[in-house]
Amino acid sequence: MSILDKIFLKGAPSADAFSPDVIFYLPDNALTRILQIANAPIKSTVTTTWVIMALLAIFSWLATRNLEREPKPGSLQNIAEAFVENISSLVETTMGSDMKKFTPYIGTLIIYLTIANIIGIVPGRDVLHLYTPTADLNTTFALAAITFFNIHYFGIKANGIKDYLKGYFEPMPLLFPLNIIGNLADPVSLSFRLFGNMMASVVIMGLLYGVVSLVIPGLADLYFNLFSGVLQAFIFSMLTMTYISMEME
Template identity: 70%
Template sequence: MSFFQRFIERMFLNPVNSDAFAPEVMFKIPNTALTRMLHIANAPVKSSVTTTWVIIIALTIFSWLATRNLKEQPKTASLQNVAETFVESMRGLVGTTMGPEMKKFTPYIGTLMIYLTIANLVGIIPGKDLFHLYTPTADLNTTAALGAITFVNIHFFGIKSKGITSYFKGYFEPLPFMFPLNVIGSLADPVSLSFRLFGNMIGSVVIMGLLYSVMAVIIPGIASIYFDVFAGVLQAFIFTMLTMTYISMEME
């Protein structure tokens, strides 16, 4: 049976259960007085969340190792030099995209960029299934949370920059009857960010899962260079660039 016959059979005649591509439930939050009060008792904690915890721990350890023995002239291959190169690159990107006066956003934008890049590249980690790692950005809950953070930043700094009166006045421009459309447009930005990132990453997870199920490891490994590496880095860059654009536009 040819590859295309196996692929068609897998896709349409004997499709994989959609749950096979969803994050698995790792454990549930204990049912206690506190969790009941917070309405999170027995809430499932999925592998997308635990993978995010692993990424946070890994970045924390890297940051500690890179800054524990700071030097004015770090060695070329040292972790401090790698960290400084990344920080300077992000400062340049933020300054170019948002303006020199907006470099205060470098910590947030840099954190967003490095988290998204690592999260999107989880699919290429050897043994990820063994360690129950799942691409966090292939879970709509993760991308929706990131979109919500961007939404808060957009409007918080918009109000801080313009003042609350001028900020709300902008919703009635250029004509008062445009108010509903301006509100919808404002709400659509974080939603489009969330669904764009989620759609691309869940698409990569599904396609690679199907390829690994019908072909030898080597060929899907080559496809992974595009679907996991190239698409993952590209989507992280797009999300970050749009975040900077939305914030700077609201502050103008």
């Protein structure tokens, strides 16, 4: 059921009107019962993420199946190499020349977030049950949790466990509780910032398409889904790089 169907069938819009659809349920068998996921609902957030992963895998295969030393201008290999070079330059500029090892992670993050954020502009998205993954707090919190792990893992690896723990008591031991809260606040703020912006886009566009003609919502799509989506992907990635590099100093 599309967002518009939910709105018109239920009358006044509710939180459920803008929530992802349940596509199917996991089967009830011995394995799913052991894992305690029997009959768990698989929503369009998850299936849309699978679609994005499949598209990226296909693109990667097509771009690298016939590698050339000097790829033709405009070829998939040329596009992929240009993207990698730009991301590598961005990582070097933001984090430092010795941090290029983060290029694969940051590049993957930017690609996924950009596609996930702008998937709302795909024609027929309701028919295909495509839902903006980043408009689901589960997705944004999972991404923030990965960033949180990287921040502290590489912080310990770069400075050692002793200096890492010492940082929590600086500039004075009394600030230890505040430093703990500050570190825990980083992934929370990352996840809620991205979720809030993308969920707002889903709600606004759902309401616009429900009450006015297609022209005005179409123009609004360029901002709320395209421009805002790309911007939020960039902000999330930049904050990720900033937090990791700060912890490794």
